[in-house]
Amino acid sequence: MATLVSRLTGFLRTVVLVATIGLSLVNSSYTVANTLPVSVYQLLLGGVLSSVVVPVLVRAAREDGDGGDGFARLLLSIGAVGLAAATTLATVAAPVLVPLYLSTGDRSDPELAVAFAYLLLPQIFGYGMGALLGAMLNTRGVFGPAAWAPVLNNVVVLAALAVYWLLPPAGAGDAGGIGTMQLLVLGLGTTAGVVAQAAVLVVALRRCAFRWRWRWTWDRRLSAFAGSAAWVLAYVLAGQVGLAVTNRVASAADEGAIAVYANAWLLLQVPYGVLGVSLLTVLMPRMSAAAAAGRLDRVVDDLAIGTRLCTITLLPVAVGFTAFGPALGVALFSWGRSGVEAATVLGETVAVSAFGLLPLAVVMLQLRVFYALDDARTPTLIMLVMTAFRVPAALLAPQVLSAERVVLGLAAVNAAAFGVGAVVGWAWLRVRLGPLHTRATLSVIVRTGVSAALALPAVLAVDRLLGAASTAVTAGRTLVIAAVVGTAVYLTLIWLLRVPFPRYRGSGPR
Template sequence: MSETRQMDKPAPAKAQPSLAKASGSMAIATLASRITGFLSRIVLVVVVGSGVITDSYQVGMTIPLQVYELLLGGVLTSIIVPLLVRAEKEDADGGEAYIQRLLTMAPVILLAATVVMMLAAPLLTTIYVDGSSGKAHPELATAFAYLLLPEIVFFGLGALFTAILNSRGVFGLPAWAPVFNNLVVLVTLGVYLLVPGDPTINPLAMSDPKLLVLGIGTTLGIVVQALVVLPAMRRAGIRFKWRWGWDRRLTEFGGLALWMVFYVVLGLAGVIVVTRIATAAVPGSMTAYNFAWQLFQLPYGILGFSLLTAIMPRMSKAAADNDVRGVVADLSLGSRLLTTMLLPLSAGMTVLGSQLGVALFFYGANTLDKAQQIGTTLAVSAFGLVPYAITMMQLRVFYAMKDARTPAMLQLLTVAVKIGLSVLCVQVLDEHTMVLGLAFVNSMSFLVGAVAGNIWLRVRLGRLETGRLGRTFGLTVIGSLLGALSVVLVHTATLEFAPLGTSPRVIAWIVVVVGGLLGLAVAFGSMMLLKVTELNPAMSRITRLLRRR
């Protein structure tokens, strides 16, 4: 393809909101969401442990969580936002009728899909859990599935509400909505601790108080998360009205959605393989894999997702105006910002590893070994954080251009790598190290996907300012390595000078807090000295805040 070109475009109708301001405000909300979310995971381990009950709960949550990650986490939102932006720009009513048709169809489709999933719950459990190993509990996983699968309706509605609000430049309340969910889950776990029962005795009777409290309470949290944004919809001027007529763009959306369904199915295939392998390993492997994944996503969720959510409407406007150069500029800026924000954190998670697991999860019913397993699983997968974020950025570029086929093809490649290497893990690893191999493979698949996505975009758009990204990446690697070295020195000194008999939990917290803060200071300080220009907006904002004082 020829060099990137600027096509004729009309002047923008209104100024776009500051990317730094929009992503910064969302980052605060996302930070609160992630903190409360992780607190709920820690309480789950403390109250329930990381054995067969938690593994079964994780399996029951797999399908709704997959919907969350693939829909609310970006795919459905990324498809709808460009279409909504175009409707607002092209329609005399600002896209109101188009929104109402979406709001009419979505609940019906989601409810039908949920009913089918619930009828197939025993079959789904058989697919996800290898009952022949004798280490899993398929009946308990099925019982949880019956209680948790209704979340699909509200995950889908929440994704649609969020997309509509984002297209109108409203980011605040949707970013805070998960906090309400997490608070409901924390209350649920408190009630779980108080009620009697043993979910493992006869789970399919669906009468055990602990089973019902944990399942219904978790689902209620998702209901609250979806519905809490309705006041923001009203303030944004969005009025619900049943509108069953057809719009030509619904055909366009349907075509994009079919590719999205293919994308989702491919993702589920990868999850099924990993889940079957993990549940056949030592008890707690599935919990370790999922909790390490949630820790892995924490930096991306706070920083990366906020940035991508803010940049998506802006990129969609550039694509709608056929502004190829603007799309490439947004891709380059987003990729460089993701690298500078996430690479130092990736290096930190790699060296903190098991200490982070002990600090967060060595409480209550959870043992030291299980806590270390979660942390080590995170450490071996942390290298995939930046490739994962870059891949999410690349997908949004394709969606902004109304191309859902290419992301599905990239997903096919990524899942093929994931499944192939996961099966290889079964052949070369024992049941105790299996979860480490699965986590490593997951991150490796992201690396392959990021490289393939870059090649695909180069063919599609021409030059991608790869040189600027390479410079930023190289300088950030140097700063990140220096920061990681600082963490290692703190860890070594703590082990050397800690009094004999000091609790592993105390040592872990010292390393995580002191080493983490020092490591970040060294990493970002080194990057400033190396003149990583992508840090300038953040440093200017900090300087202004200090001057006000």
């Protein structure tokens, strides 16, 4: 429930943001600046914290007499100092960081993006501490607070957007089409949301009888941690290269392209966030404990269960997004200061990239398997393969597509990169772990795909009967009816085709 509410409020936040500032140059500048704290945090510490710290903490809990509390205090001490230093340096370097993700020219506004960046880069500390605290809660079998914390973040930002609507509109002399007070409310409000998200986890950890005291000593596990961290750093760097190239190509093509691309990607991640992330959060401690105990058969079982659950739940969503992407864009993003034309392009972007939804979930699951096996090297190599595909394809997009269609090509390239990663990852795990229940998994994928494809004509018939979805209201009506009909037909078909629904055994480490 927490994850569902979190994703729904996050989705509402995205919709309200677009209605507030549109899909224009202001949104693109804000999006680039708001990407920076996530990018810097991931590059410096985030990938390590989210992917390596859980297995290390699980092992500390098993090996140490204090249940791993001492090691956790050490990680918090080092993490807090490192994050504070990184936040300070990144904020000072905002004018240098922005051009890495934004092209110059009349279709972009680097000065506005830098102004936003000064207000948003302090989020790095909040993201880092939130990841550390959330990992410590998860290794203690406490998942609720970390799942509910993003809801508070979204509520804070929604409150800031409400204040934004009350402010007078930007004047003719305001640079970038946004006033100083509007800039401050949007920037500081977004940062306040991240800070609140981390602060609530401090309270939750105290309720678990954990007390944070500064600790400065050396632990032998830090050496192994550092070794894994180097590979995770390379993984994140490769991903950031792909993102930087994509953003620069998009900003050179159209002033609203970055906003369209980013919001389409966020919309595509809503079902993954509700279903896939919840699954990964629970599976990671289980797989780490099983790997630490040498039970690779259980790791394989969890991989198969996770893949099949993602297939049954996400594949029909991907088919629906492909069929109704434009209507989805109009229904959700044509309100306020946005418009039907820009919202339609956003929906088309979702439609052409929806085929990457299932590969995204599979890749994320596969990477967690490698991290559970204390292998941070292989995920980096997989990311390098994906980036080697993504970068040349992104650079080719402006050469073969018109300027207004470049964003569609970039979205399709990103989705295809996850398809490449899923195939490479599966082959690599087959070599590493042996048989992966591939035949049974493929059977689920094929039967689920057939069910979704057979349900599609019924859904398209609804679209034809209801007529063109030219407004947010008519598009929303079409989507609701089509979703009800499509879900009913799909569930009937997977029952008739006897698609086996995997049974998930428990939620904690075994």
